[in-house]
Amino acid sequence: xxxxxxxxxxxxxxxxxxxxxxxxxxxxxxxxxxxxxxxxxxxxxxxxxxxxxxxxxxxxxxxxxxxxxxxxxxxxxxxxxxxxxxxxxxxxxxxxxxxxxxxxxxxxxxxxxxxxxxxxxxxxxxxxxxxxxxxxxxxxxxxxxxxxxxxxxxxxxxxxxxxxxxxxxxxxxxxxxxxxxxxxxxxxxxxxxxxxxxxxxxxxxxxxxxxxxxxxxxxxxxxxxxxxxxxxxxxxxxxxxxxxxxxxxxxxxxxxxxxxxxxxxxxxxxxxxxxxxxxxxxxxxxxxxxxxxxxxxxxxxxxxxxxxxxxxxxxxxxxxxxxxxxxxxxxxxxxxxxxxxxxxxxxxxxxxxxxxxxxxxxxxxxxxxxxxxxxxxxxxxxxxxxxxxxx
Numbered sequence: 001x002x003x004x005x006x007x008x009x010x011x012x013x014x015x016x017x018x019x020x021x022x023x024x025x026x027x028x029x030x031x032x033x034x035x036x037x038x039x040x041x042x043x044x045x046x047x048x049x050x051x052x053x054x055x056x057x058x059x060x061x062x063x064x065x066x067x068x069x070x071x072x073x074x075x076x077x078x079x080x081x082x083x084x085x086x087x088x089x090x091x092x093x094x095x096x097x098x099x100x101x102x103x104x105x106x107x108x109x110x111x112x113x114x115x116x117x118x119x120x121x122x123x124x125x126x127x128x129x130x131x132x133x134x135x136x137x138x139x140x141x142x143x144x145x146x147x148x149x150x151x152x153x154x155x156x157x158x159x160x161x162x163x164x165x166x167x168x169x170x171x172x173x174x175x176x177x178x179x180x181x182x183x184x185x186x187x188x189x190x191x192x193x194x195x196x197x198x199x200x201x202x203x204x205x206x207x208x209x210x211x212x213x214x215x216x217x218x219x220x221x222x223x224x225x226x227x228x229x230x231x232x233x234x235x236x237x238x239x240x241x242x243x244x245x246x247x248x249x250x251x252x253x254x255x256x257x258x259x260x261x262x263x264x265x266x267x268x269x270x271x272x273x274x275x276x277x278x279x280x281x282x283x284x285x286x287x288x289x290x291x292x293x294x295x296x297x298x299x300x301x302x303x304x305x306x307x308x309x310x311x312x313x314x315x316x317x318x319x320x321x322x323x324x325x326x327x328x329x330x331x332x333x334x335x336x337x338x339x340x341x342x343x344x345x346x347x348x349x350x351x352x353x354x355x356x357x358x359x360x361x362x363x364x365x366x367x368x369x370x371x372x373x374x375x376x377x378x379x380x381x382x383x384x385x386x387x388x389x390x391x
Contacts, residue, residue, distance in 0.1 A: 010229075010256055010261045011230070011234070011254055011255060011256055011261075011333050012332075012333060013234055013237040013238065013241070013254075013333045013334075014237075015332045015333065016237075016241055016245075016331050016332050016333050016334060017237055017240070017241065019332075020241065020244070020245060023244065023245075024053050024240070024244060025053050027053075027153075027154070027244050028050060028053035028054070028055055028110070028244075029053055029054050029055070030054070030055065030056045031055045031056065031057075031109035031110055031153075032055065032056065032057040032058075032059075032106055032107065032108050032109050032110075033050060033055045033057065033058045033059070033108065033109065033110040033111075033112070034058075034059050034061070034102075034103065034108045034110070034111045034112070034152075035047055035058065035059070035060050035061070035112045035114070036061045036062070036094055036099075036111075036112070036113045036114065036115045036143070037061070037062055037094075037113060037114030037115030037116065038060035038061065038062050038068075038071065038089075038112075038114060039060070039062035039064045039067030039068045039070075039071050039089075040062070040064070040067065040114055040201075040202055041198050041201035041202050041232050041235065042114050042158060042198060042201070042232075042235045042236070042239065043060075043062070043112075043114035044067075044071050044074070044236075045232045045233060045235050045236030045239075046112060046114065046235075046236045046239045046240060047060065047071070047075070047236075048075070048078075048080060048233075048236055049236040049237055049239075049240040050110075050240060051075070051080040051081065051085075052080070054083055054085065055085060055110075056085055056086065057085060057086040057087075057106070058085055058086070058087055059087075059088050059089075059090065059102065059106075060087075060088070060089045060090070061089075061090045061092050061094065061099065061102060061115075062089070062090075062091065062092075062115070063091060063092065063093045063094075064091070065091035067202075068089040068090075068091055071089065072087075072089055075087075090102055094113075094115050094135075094139045094142065094143065095134065095135075095138060095139060095142060099142075100146070103146045103150070104146075104150070107150060108150070108152045109152055109153045109154065110152055110153065110154045110156075110243065111143070111147060111152040111154070111155050111156070112155075112156045112157070112239070112243060113139075113140070113143055113155075113156070113157040113158070114157075114158050114239075115135065115139055116135060116136050116139070116158065116174070116177075117131070117132040117135050117136055117170060117173075118160065118170065118203075119170065119203060119387075120162075120168045120170050120171075120310075120311075120312045120313060120387065121386070121387040121388065122169075122170055123168060123169040123170060123311065123312055123364075123386065124386045124388060125363075125364055126362065126363050126364050126367065129169055129364055129367050130357050130367070132169060132170060132173060133169075133173055133353055133357075133367065136170075136173040136174060136176075136177055137173055137176060137177060137180070137349065137350075137353065138350065138353075140157065140177045140180050140181065141180060141346045141349065141350060143157075144180060144181065144184055144346070145346065147184070147188060148184070148187060148188075151187065151188035152188065152189075153188075153189060154189050154191075154243050154244060155181070155184075155188060155189060155190045155191070156190075156191050156192065156193075156239065156242060156243040157177065157181055157190075157192050158192065158193060158239060159174045159177065159178055159192045159193060159194045159251065160174045160194055160195075161194045161195060161196060161228060161253070161317045161318065161319050162174065162314075162317065163175040163177075163178060163194055164194060164317075164318045164319055164320055164321055164324075165314075165318060165321055165377060165379075166375065166377070166378050166379075167312055167313075167314045167378075167379055167380060167381045168311070168312025168313070168314075168380070168381065169312060169367070169368065169371065169380070170312070171312075172371045172372075172375045172378040172380070173371065175375045175377075175378070176349070176371065176374050176375050178192055178251065179342050179344050179374065179375075180344060180346065180349070182249050182339050182341075182342045183342045183343060183344045185248040185249035185339070185341070186248070186341065188248075189248040190248055190249060191242050191243060191246065191248065191249070191250050191251070191252065192242065192251050192252070193238055193239055193242040193251065193252040193253065194251060194252070194253045194319050194320075195228070195230060195235065195238050195252075195253060195254050195319070196227065196228030196229050196230045196254060196256065196317070197227045197228065197229050197230075198229070198230060198231070198232055198235045199229045199230065199231055199232070200232075201232060201235075205221055205265060206268060206272070209269065209272050213276060213301075216294050217290075218283070218286075218289035218290060218292060218301075218302040218303065218304060218391070219269055219272075219273070219301065219302070219303040219304070220286065220289060220303065220304040220305075220306065220390070220391045221265040221266060221269050221303075221305065221306075222265055222266075222305070222306055222307065222308040222313075223264065223265070223266040223305035223306065223307070224264075224307050224308055224315055225264065225265055225308055225313065225315050225316075226262040226263055226264045226265070226315065226316055226317075227262060227263065227265070227316075227317055228254070228256050228261060228262055228263075228317055228319075229263060230254060234254075238252065238254060238334070241331075241334060242334070245331070245334075246330075246336055247338075249338070249339045250336045250337065250338065250339070251320075251336065251337040251339060252334050252335070252336050252337075253319035253320060253334065253335050253336070253337070254319070254333060254334060254335075255328055255331075255332075255333055255334060255335050256319075258316075258318060262316060262317065266305055269303060269305075270303075273301050273303065276301075277299075278299060278300065278301040279299055279300045279301070280300070280301060280303045281297065281300040281301060281302045281303065282303060282304075282305065283302050283303070283304050284304075285304065286304055286391045288302075288304070289302045289303070289304040289391070290391075304391070309383055309385055310383060310385045310386055310387050310389070310390065311380075311381060311382050311383050311384070311385060311386055312380065312381050312382075313381060314381070319335070320335070320337055321377075324337050325337060325338040325339075326338075344374070349374065352370045352373065353367070353370055356370055368380050
């Protein structure tokens with residue numbers, strides 16, 4: 001294992017998957033499964049895990065048509081679909097009327113939702129935040145309402161470590177999403193998972209390193225931010241286990257050590273260049289980075305490290321708070337949070353946000369006020385700067 005990959009493989013989920021193999025097979029084999037947001041890194045990894053247990057039907061919905069095309073090519077080029085299940089992809093938005101037709105076309109034993117705005121980058125102004133809220137919150141409300149009428153045996157929706165003590169709107173929206181999901185835990189089985197950054201996942205900073213290298217563009221990243229990481233395969237394993245293990249209302253998380261297992265982006269960037277046979281050339285500004293002469297320095301690569309100063313960025317991450325009822329001894333690789341019964345009005349949530357969205361005089365701060373109404377521990381870090389202003 002090279003130095004770069006060793007940064008990410010801090011935990012092994014194989015033992016829990018293996019010990020749960022009979023259980024998983026009994027719960028998945030010959031079932032109808034609906035996956036929303038299945039073209040992304042986590043959703044597609046989940047599909048690859050669940051296909052090992054041979055569901056009879058798997059429908060994948062994602063508005064990313066190109067992503068669905070590549071997912072299908074990937075699956076067809078492996079042996080995962082060789083047993084010939086009913087497999088259909090639909091490039092459809094969860095919030096569209098067309099999605100209702102997909103959901104109502106059959107009875108689903110498993111509904112798994114990966115459709116979400118996942119990046120802190122998504123919060124810039126009122127319009128960008130409205131899009132984030134409608135995807136993460138309105139999408140959850142719509143899907144849960146559909147499940148209420150035609151309930152699955154298992155409902156899973158992915159969350160994020162940024163939902164614990166949230167400082168950005170994305171994380172707070174996921175915390176609110178968790179509450180919406182948990183409010184249904186006595187109506188049908190629900191579960192979710194908070195977990196780490198997925199190394200080199202679509203749109204991630206590390207994925208961007210590959211693009212920059214291929215285009216001979218400089219690297220840049222903060223030197224004061226550290227994160228938990230899992231591999232794409234591990235992300236699928238976490239979500240697979242979280243769908244079927246434990247009790248309704250559990251929130252799962254990987255058992256990574258807060259102090260030992262978080263990695264600085266700076267370390268990964270340097271290891272990435274080393275793995276590619278390049279010597280880092282530390283520069284002092286974006287301007288200097290972009291002016292670097294690759295022809296004169298073929299074995300060196302410009303990289304700009306900076307202190308983070310954008311809204312919603314926390315220098316570290318965590319999976320749970322001390323106020324939450326968490327357990328870390330039940331499973332080898334996973335911890336879980338036992339949750340309380342939650343009462344929350346979907347109509348009130350949607351009405352509160354609609355009022356702000358439809359008011360031409362409102363701004364991002366008004367949306368934050370609404371979020372804090374439902375997520376009281378949300379302490380937003382606002383600097384007036386956002387990631388679209390960074391290289």
